[in-house]
Amino acid sequence: MEYIQISIDGILYGSSYSLIALGFSLVFGVMRRINLAYGSSLLLGVAIALWVENELNISIIFFIPIVLFFCSMSNLYVERFCFAPHNTKAGVVVSMISSFAIWMQLDEISSQLLPDRTHSFPSLQISTFEVGGLFFRGDQILNIFIAFFISAILFLAVYKTKYGIVLRAVANSADTAKLMGCNTKLVNSLTFILAGVLGGIAAFLVLSTESQVTPLFGFWCTVKGLVAMMIGGLGSLTGAFWGGLLLGLLEAHFSYHFGPVFREITTFSILLIVLIIRPGGLMGVNIYKDLKSRDERI
Amino acid sequence: MSLYFVTILTNMTLISFIAISAYLILIVGEVSFGQQAFFGIGAYITATLTTLLGLDIVIALFFSFMVSASFALVLSVLTIRLSGFYFAVASLSFAELFRLSLYKIEYTVETNSGTVGPNGPEGFQNIRWIFENNVSPDNFLVIAVSSLLALIILLIFMENSKLFKNARLVGKDQIVAQSIGIRPFFYRVGFITLAGGVAGFGGGLFALFNTYIEPSMFGIMLGVHGLAYSIIGGLGYPLGPLIGVFIDIGLLESVRFLSEYRMILFGGLVAAILIIFPEGIISPRLISRIKRKLVKKTNA
Amino acid sequence: MLELKGLKKLFKGISVLNGVDISIQQGTKIGLSGGNGTGKSTLLNIATGFLTPEEGAIILNGDNITHFEAWKFARLGVKRTFQKVRFNEALILKEQLHTSDAIIKRNLDMLKDAGLIDYLYAFPNEVPLPILRKVEVIRALLERPRYLFLDEPSAGMAATDLHDFGEFLKEHLDADISLVVVEHRLELMKKIDANIIELRDGKLDNGNIIA
Numbered sequence: 001m002e003y004i005q006i007s008i009d010g011i012l013y014g015s016s017y018s019l020i021a022l023g024f025s026l027v028f029g030v031m032r033r034i035n036l037a038y039g040s041s042l043l044l045g046v047a048i049a050l051w052v053e054n055e056l057n058i059s060i061i062f063f064i065p066i067v068l069f070f071c072s073m074s075n076l077y078v079e080r081f082c083f084a085p086h087n088t089k090a091g092v093v094v095s096m097i098s099s100f101a102i103w104m105q106l107d108e109i110s111s112q113l114l115p116d117r118t119h120s121f122p123s124l125q126i127s128t129f130e131v132g133g134l135f136f137r138g139d140q141i142l143n144i145f146i147a148f149f150i151s152a153i154l155f156l157a158v159y160k161t162k163y164g165i166v167l168r169a170v171a172n173s174a175d176t177a178k179l180m181g182c183n184t185k186l187v188n189s190l191t192f193i194l195a196g197v198l199g200g201i202a203a204f205l206v207l208s209t210e211s212q213v214t215p216l217f218g219f220w221c222t223v224k225g226l227v228a229m230m231i232g233g234l235g236s237l238t239g240a241f242w243g244g245l246l247l248g249l250l251e252a253h254f255s256y257h258f259g260p261v262f263r264e265i266t267t268f269s270i271l272l273i274v275l276i277i278r279p280g281g282l283m284g285v286n287i288y289k290d291l292k293s294r295d296e297r298i
Numbered sequence: 299m300s301l302y303f304v305t306i307l308t309n310m311t312l313i314s315f316i317a318i319s320a321y322l323i324l325i326v327g328e329v330s331f332g333q334q335a336f337f338g339i340g341a342y343i344t345a346t347l348t349t350l351l352g353l354d355i356v357i358a359l360f361f362s363f364m365v366s367a368s369f370a371l372v373l374s375v376l377t378i379r380l381s382g383f384y385f386a387v388a389s390l391s392f393a394e395l396f397r398l399s400l401y402k403i404e405y406t407v408e409t410n411s412g413t414v415g416p417n418g419p420e421g422f423q424n425i426r427w428i429f430e431n432n433v434s435p436d437n438f439l440v441i442a443v444s445s446l447l448a449l450i451i452l453l454i455f456m457e458n459s460k461l462f463k464n465a466r467l468v469g470k471d472q473i474v475a476q477s478i479g480i481r482p483f484f485y486r487v488g489f490i491t492l493a494g495g496v497a498g499f500g501g502g503l504f505a506l507f508n509t510y511i512e513p514s515m516f517g518i519m520l521g522v523h524g525l526a527y528s529i530i531g532g533l534g535y536p537l538g539p540l541i542g543v544f545i546d547i548g549l550l551e552s553v554r555f556l557s558e559y560r561m562i563l564f565g566g567l568v569a570a571i572l573i574i575f576p577e578g579i580i581s582p583r584l585i586s587r588i589k590r591k592l593v594k595k596t597n598a
Numbered sequence: 599m600l601e602l603k604g605l606k607k608l609f610k611g612i613s614v615l616n617g618v619d620i621s622i623q624q625g626t627k628i629g630l631s632g633g634n635g636t637g638k639s640t641l642l643n644i645a646t647g648f649l650t651p652e653e654g655a656i657i658l659n660g661d662n663i664t665h666f667e668a669w670k671f672a673r674l675g676v677k678r679t680f681q682k683v684r685f686n687e688a689l690i691l692k693e694q695l696h697t698s699d700a701i702i703k704r705n706l707d708m709l710k711d712a713g714l715i716d717y718l719y720a721f722p723n724e725v726p727l728p729i730l731r732k733v734e735v736i737r738a739l740l741e742r743p744r745y746l747f748l749d750e751p752s753a754g755m756a757a758t759d760l761h762d763f764g765e766f767l768k769e770h771l772d773a774d775i776s777l778v779v780v781e782h783r784l785e786l787m788k789k790i791d792a793n794i795i796e797l798r799d800g801k802l803d804n805g806n807i808i809a
Binding site: 034081082085086090091092093094096097098100101102103104105106107108109112219223226227230261264265268269271272275276279 | 329331376377379380382383384386387388391392394395398399401402518519522523525526529559561562564565566568569572573576
């Protein structure tokens, strides 16, 4: 019974990871690039939204769109500043490092906007319920449904709509897509905005279950999202969803048995082990089939 | 010199070791987000050896170098199949694992100068080597700067050696390197190991200078800074990383009205510099151009 | 002698090479032709160690070297050039030869014939392609290989450049070096009197050639 309760808590908590990982996956899937400032830009979006809420004193119904708006705007800022100028093949690593550097900028602005270490965050006030002696947190159940719903919608959007075809064309080969008349710059910007909206939803849901926000939220988002995505498989939307739940499950068990520090230790151990043994992720592809040639065409 | 100025110079010198270790890894074509871990390993080793065993600073720093290098060696062999983003994230997770395990390492001894030894989240306190040996801040600065200078001069001399040229080729194009018989594995592992050692040495000095260290000092922001310094400095010449250090600490931190917004300004500055100079300020191409000019002048 | 025995290679389930056998004797010149997508480049990549075949073996002087890494092939004297010239755009050509001044001095004749002398201090983007192709050959020749594979050397070269290139190869290739030219055009192969073999549907057209 105890094990089942821990597993339930873990999986429910993992839904937050899934939500964040989906945004990562979207950007990686389309641009083959990693946005390390993703978590920080969500934090910045939330911080600005909180500041606005504080100034104008608005209700939660209007607060949600404000969060989404500022998250997508700060994500767009990262795209314009760190990714758009480095759109060549050599720019893959440069843009990753550039986003790594912007990370500290966004984190610092956010902590100046949130002067207290912890800042309360509006909660959705959904109560916990009990089924057969097991406890389920209502807000986390909502999260897992929304995560599933979003990944399903994204999956359909990417594989069944016209925008999805353009997206996949750009992902497959940006140069070819450009020749076929796709506006790749616009697609990239839209992807970042979409990832921002997605991240905004994720950030709102996660923070409302915690009912507080700290300046560490940016780091937390980036790391957990990254790990969940890499466990599931890089750039795979379903992989990101399941990866998040798996990470939550494992963390819950390890931290229960060995203490709270082991929550984080588990995260990084899993990441390191997955990278060493199966770099493409558990559900992704094996990226180096031919060890000699790596995956480069000569 | 005022104490404030000496402290800033010492900090610049110490962080240069991380910047140079990030530079060494960039030469073989990888990006490491985890050099702060080797800095931390070195710091804890030197702290332990000087306080608990009372060893001489030279021996302690030597062990800092060796132990950090060994950890780097293991990491580089384990991640031999990874490159680019995958290696970067692997190094980051290694660094965070190290930092988190510091919270669990507790081994303290009571001495007449207070409690010493790694003490979990409390950190390692009372590293009193500076006081016991009456090393003034000025003298410590001399020690730190001369070690850094020795390292840089060594690197400048090595720059024209076959070892470094081959390493740069491996970093630029492994396919061409293999086609002329260069073994990428050897250079990759070698340089990552060396970089670990360099960071560890700097960490050892840092522990002595700071007199106390704690796990949170070796967080990811230290790594971001070290990497950013060498990236904006450029990969052309070993002096590149120092340019980055100078811009951040020398300009932003020491100017009072800027220092409050240092992280905000520096983060933006790095991204802006990368737009103007994608290969850093002293890029390899710039160095080649300068060399060519010098050759033409001597021929004429 | 370099022997390729029963090489098979699949890419994503599609068979590219389907049992290729060649023996390359010391000092022979072979032209490997075939249309697009017949697996010429794959064969070259396998023969020089840049890809591993699913089946078959590569035997060098009696030793099985199939699973060696590419750098070891190069050290054993099996060298190659690239279809798309590969140079570091940040280095002058002299440094891209990756060799010492002494060796450059010893091979000054070769550099002169390649027209490289004027370009030693130039960056790759300042140098015409025919010369870059020769630089790749020189880079491979400086270390005295036993077997040299050229991957599409005539791509992007005009007829006169190709003529020059052929003359250059004839002049500077020692008699004991085996040369394999992989191409779909035949001019260069004819110019250097190579034995022409055609690759079709992942197999050699005239069975097991002993060239």
